Amino acid sequence: MSADHFLEVRGLKKYFDVGHATLFSRQPRNLHAVDGVDLTLRHSEVIALVGESGCGKSTLALLLMGLEDPTEGIVTLEGRDITHLDDHQRKDLRRKIQMVFQDPYESLNPTQTIEEIVTEPLAVHGIANTPDRDQRVKKAMEDAGLKPAEVYLKRYPHELSGGQRQRVVIAAALVLEPEIILADEPVSMLDVSIRAEIINLLAELRITRQIAVIFITHDLGSVGFFADRVAVMYLGRIVEIGTMLEVLEKPQHPYTRALISVIPVPNPRLRHERIILQGETPNPIDLPSGCRFHPRCPVAFATCKVSDPRLIPLSKTHQAACLLLVK
Amino acid sequence: MEAQMTTTTTAPRFQEFWRVFRNNYMGLVGFMMLVVAIIVAILAPVLSPYDPSSTLNVTTTDIYNPPSAAHWLGTDDAGQDVLTNFIFGARVSLTIGFFAAFISLVIGGVLGIIAGFYGGRTEELIMRFTDIMLVIPDLPLMMVVIALTKPSIFNIILVIGLLYWTTTARMVRSQTLAVKSRKFVLRARAIGSSKRHIIRRHILPLVLPILVVQAVLVVSSAVLAESTLSFLGLGDPTALSWGQMLNYAFGRGAMSTGAWWALVVPGFGIVWVVLGLTLLGQGLEQVLNPRLDTHHLMPGRPVVRNEANEDAEKSTGKSPLLEVRNLSIHYVNNGKPPARAVENISFNLQEGELIGLVGESGCGKTTLMLSLLRLLPSAGQIVNGRVLFNGRDLTALTEDELNSVRWSGISIVFQGAMNALNPVRTVGEQIAEAIIKHLPGFPKENLSARVVELLDLVGIAADHKDHFPHQYSGGMRQRAMIAMALACNPQVIVADEPTTALDVMIQAQILELLDRLRKKLGLAIIFVTHDLGVVAEMCDKVLVMYGGVTAEYADVDVIYNNPKHPYTQELLKAFPDLTKPKKKLSSIPGYPPRLDALPAGCRFAPRCPAAFKRCHTDPPSLHKLGDGHIASCHLLEASS
Numbered sequence: 001m002s003a004d005h006f007l008e009v010r011g012l013k014k015y016f017d018v019g020h021a022t023l024f025s026r027q028p029r030n031l032h033a034v035d036g037v038d039l040t041l042r043h044s045e046v047i048a049l050v051g052e053s054g055c056g057k058s059t060l061a062l063l064l065m066g067l068e069d070p071t072e073g074i075v076t077l078e079g080r081d082i083t084h085l086d087d088h089q090r091k092d093l094r095r096k097i098q099m100v101f102q103d104p105y106e107s108l109n110p111t112q113t114i115e116e117i118v119t120e121p122l123a124v125h126g127i128a129n130t131p132d133r134d135q136r137v138k139k140a141m142e143d144a145g146l147k148p149a150e151v152y153l154k155r156y157p158h159e160l161s162g163g164q165r166q167r168v169v170i171a172a173a174l175v176l177e178p179e180i181i182l183a184d185e186p187v188s189m190l191d192v193s194i195r196a197e198i199i200n201l202l203a204e205l206r207i208t209r210q211i212a213v214i215f216i217t218h219d220l221g222s223v224g225f226f227a228d229r230v231a232v233m234y235l236g237r238i239v240e241i242g243t244m245l246e247v248l249e250k251p252q253h254p255y256t257r258a259l260i261s262v263i264p265v266p267n268p269r270l271r272h273e274r275i276i277l278q279g280e281t282p283n284p285i286d287l288p289s290g291c292r293f294h295p296r297c298p299v300a301f302a303t304c305k306v307s308d309p310r311l312i313p314l315s316k317t318h319q320a321a322c323l324l325l326v327k
Numbered sequence: 328m329e330a331q332m333t334t335t336t337t338a339p340r341f342q343e344f345w346r347v348f349r350n351n352y353m354g355l356v357g358f359m360m361l362v363v364a365i366i367v368a369i370l371a372p373v374l375s376p377y378d379p380s381s382t383l384n385v386t387t388t389d390i391y392n393p394p395s396a397a398h399w400l401g402t403d404d405a406g407q408d409v410l411t412n413f414i415f416g417a418r419v420s421l422t423i424g425f426f427a428a429f430i431s432l433v434i435g436g437v438l439g440i441i442a443g444f445y446g447g448r449t450e451e452l453i454m455r456f457t458d459i460m461l462v463i464p465d466l467p468l469m470m471v472v473i474a475l476t477k478p479s480i481f482n483i484i485l486v487i488g489l490l491y492w493t494t495t496a497r498m499v500r501s502q503t504l505a506v507k508s509r510k511f512v513l514r515a516r517a518i519g520s521s522k523r524h525i526i527r528r529h530i531l532p533l534v535l536p537i538l539v540v541q542a543v544l545v546v547s548s549a550v551l552a553e554s555t556l557s558f559l560g561l562g563d564p565t566a567l568s569w570g571q572m573l574n575y576a577f578g579r580g581a582m583s584t585g586a587w588w589a590l591v592v593p594g595f596g597i598v599w600v601v602l603g604l605t606l607l608g609q610g611l612e613q614v615l616n617p618r619l620d621t622h623h624l625m626p627g628r629p630v631v632r633n634e635a636n637e638d639a640e641k642s643t644g645k646s647p648l649l650e651v652r653n654l655s656i657h658y659v660n661n662g663k664p665p666a667r668a669v670e671n672i673s674f675n676l677q678e679g680e681l682i683g684l685v686g687e688s689g690c691g692k693t694t695l696m697l698s699l700l701r702l703l704p705s706a707g708q709i710v711n712g713r714v715l716f717n718g719r720d721l722t723a724l725t726e727d728e729l730n731s732v733r734w735s736g737i738s739i740v741f742q743g744a745m746n747a748l749n750p751v752r753t754v755g756e757q758i759a760e761a762i763i764k765h766l767p768g769f770p771k772e773n774l775s776a777r778v779v780e781l782l783d784l785v786g787i788a789a790d791h792k793d794h795f796p797h798q799y800s801g802g803m804r805q806r807a808m809i810a811m812a813l814a815c816n817p818q819v820i821v822a823d824e825p826t827t828a829l830d831v832m833i834q835a836q837i838l839e840l841l842d843r844l845r846k847k848l849g850l851a852i853i854f855v856t857h858d859l860g861v862v863a864e865m866c867d868k869v870l871v872m873y874g875g876v877t878a879e880y881a882d883v884d885v886i887y888n889n890p891k892h893p894y895t896q897e898l899l900k901a902f903p904d905l906t907k908p909k910k911k912l913s914s915i916p917g918y919p920p921r922l923d924a925l926p927a928g929c930r931f932a933p934r935c936p937a938a939f940k941r942c943h944t945d946p947p948s949l950h951k952l953g954d955g956h957i958a959s960c961h962l963l964e965a966s967s
Contacts (some may be wrong), residue, residue, distance in 0.1 A: 039707060090519070099517045192859060264860025
């Protein structure tokens with residue numbers, strides 16, 4: 001299992017130039033969206049990438065998709081460097097990694113029919129004229145839970161509900177038979193009753209199609225159920241990573257603890273003390289000194305202001321970056 | 328294959344367009360006017376009584392003859408039939424108009440899309456060039472160019488075409504920018520689409536509607552421009568356009584001889600075409616740009632009760648702050664049976680109490696909430712029930728009386744309102760504005776202090792008062808909206824999905840804030856949400872709605888630990904519970920019913936795992952299960 005390095009991210013950084021501090025200063029200012037991320041994804045594994053907005057999780061997804069170029073670091077897929085590719089190689093790669101976006105109301109072109117939307121990836125990759133085209137489109141749609149496919153083919157996005165639209169987005173990703181799906185907050189815009197449906201669908205796909213999933217979300221509660229591992233991000237870095245049970249039941253980083261404590265529990269008898277962090281994630285331009293979390297950390301001590309903790313191994317699979325864990 | 332696909336799908340799209348356009352009278356009248364003009368131009372040889380090129384039998388006595396049986400619209404300075412020239416003039420004017428517009432649209436469209444899509448230096452270059460073209464006055468430039476070249480039809484078309492593209496380019500560019508930033512374009516890139524593919528399949532279809540509207544308006548400016556040029560004597564002398572007719576008539580004494588017909592007739596032609604095109608353009612814009620549709624919250628229709636089943640039961644104990652009794656709301660639907668959006672909803676709210684209003688999208692939550700203050704969209708109508716606030720029936724008040732309750736008695740934090748703050752005014756100003764609007768007599772000198780006080784109440788530091796909304800984070804904007812809702816010291820706050828679209832941590836902060844406010848100010852809160860977890864954290868009572876009716880209404884503990892309605896039970900199963908990890912979530916198959924196509928029996932029956940035959944035919948009544956617990960399900964008949 002340890003040798004399985006399907007998708008590997010090493011020291012990945014992405015800084016955005018946001019101009020100069022003042023009109024006359026020469027010092028360029030950078031937004032540190034992703035600031036040194038290491039991550040390994042195994043075949044047909046589900047990793048949940050959790051964090052608040054502004055923690056860099058969406059930028060990380062765009063980097064993995066090759067929709068942004070990294071400032072530093074590399075991404076390899078099955079040992080091959082995929083960070084520096086020409087357009088042609090990049091296009092080939094796209095068939096292996098597909099993305100599902102947050103807002104199913106925005107991510108479908110309103111002037112296209114469902115058939116056009118699901119067929120488009122095939123057309124883009126020049127495989128739309130093969131005899132099995134219709135078969136592939138139909139299979140992708142039915143695998144995404146749009147059954148029977150014929151009912152939906154001629155419809156437009158506005159005729160579908162939010163859950164159905166998200167299924168269309170998933171079908172359009174499946175039609176290229178990818179090996180990895182990057183799902184960026186795929187359920188946060190949907191009603192709770194529909195969320196389970198989409199999560200179960202993704203969980204099924206990893207079994208039926210051996211697809212690895214990187215599930216990006218701000219809500220730990222929604223992923224506990226099917227993720228193998230959970231990585232918690234804060235200000236451009238992973239601050240805790242471990243198996244789902246390790247992170248949910250024995251969280252070690254104070255940030256993870258706070259995130260878990262605010263997940264609503266659907267039982268009024270279990271109302272509990274919540275660790276509510278004040279303020280919001282600081283802006284990733286002027287980073288706090290020392291541990292990036294110290295200004296909001298309920299258990300911070302003096303050293304936290306000066307010393308920046310690295311990820312500390314706690315078990316074979318569990319790591320967290322907190323000075324309290326340094327022995 | 329692709330071409331085939333497009334042809335099969337454009338037909339319904341066009342039909343859809345036509346269905347809407349048919350009802351747009353302005354557009355339709357404009358379209359008819361234009362069609363008439365085009366038919367006249369095409370059938371000119373058939374329609375005109377004389378041959379326009381013939382000067383046979385013209386004598387000096389024929390000059391400027393008034394309308395007669397032989398010449399219906401009189402004759403002109405050359406003794407020719409004005410009607411004939413008018414009909415043939417349509418050909419010249421329209422040809423020039425359409426061709427010039429075509430050229431300018433192609434130039435403007437291509438430049439606009441390139442500038443918008445590629446951005447950077449390309450955009451800079453194109454847009455600066457466009458700006459320069461825009462400041463050069465068209466008419467003098469056209470005059471110079473035409474005067475220097477030979478004034479032929481071809482040259483006129485070219486000059487108008489080359490000068491009239493600037494507005495098109497700017498409009499197309501901004502539309503392209505808007506479309507480019509939409510998520511489906513990012514998705515197309517993620518698929519691996521080339522830039523050309525994205526422009527052709529994703530940008531163009533969404534720019535096209537704007538281009539069509541612009542086309543119509545450009546044709547009309549081109550027709551006008553040609554008329555102006557011709558009138559100034561710069562038209563093609565061999566082609567008699569309407570402008571040319573005016574020029575000749577004006578230059579050759581039509582005014583002094585009183586030959587009004589020689590001037591009025593071509594003028595009428597120009598006005599007819601330009602008016603027709605303008606109307607058509609306006610109509611098309613309304614149809615193709617749905618944002619212009621008026622859909623505002625309006626003081627609703629008068630309350631008309633048409634159901635008599637009023638529940639006479641009096642509530643026991645102390646009378647509640649807000650009591651909703653048997654409230655039903657319909658959306659009237661142009662002759663079709665009304666959509667029964669909300670039916671027979673009752674609940675009550677004590678001071679300091681928090682009630683959760685739970686249900687999926689489209690189940691009538693928002694309608695119910697808006698109806699409390701009669702803020703329904705214009706089609707909405709309260710058809711039964713009462714809303715008692717401090718014992719006063721809000722459904723029986725006049726608009727003026729209701730205004731005194733709105734905001735100062737009950738106020739609403741609208742869903743998504745935090746994204747609707749005015750971006751060019753500071754948050755403090757906007758809160759001050761809300762205070763003045765609802766309390767006109769508020770002393771000006773206390774205003775600033777009051778704004779600070781309100782911000783403090785919601786946990787925003789005073790120095791953020793003068794910041795603009797973009798300097799606020801999502802959570803702070805939501806706090807500002809709550810501050811605004813508190814402006815007039817209301818007793819009840821309705822919060823419509825106040826934490827949806829916020830991160831969990833910010834969500835927890837907002838929930839904590841609302842909880843604190845109700846303890847501190849004794850506020851009663853109606854919390855509208857689809858998220859059962861949030862409700863469990865802080866509500867006292869829960870009303871679960873489905874398809875516009877009460878599914879279940881009970882204390883929060885009963886809802887979570889002893890739910891009786893299958894819908895509540897299914898909703899709970901769909902909710903992830905971290906205390907039970909690895910449990911597979913179940914989802915409720917299917918979707919909520921459409922309010923204009925409700926099932927005959929129980930509204931939940933089509934999705935209910937426990938449904939039996941009767942559920943599909945009879946709507947269940949509300950069963951009282953004791954201790955304020957109410958549920959509407961046939962299965963509970965025996966237990967009530």
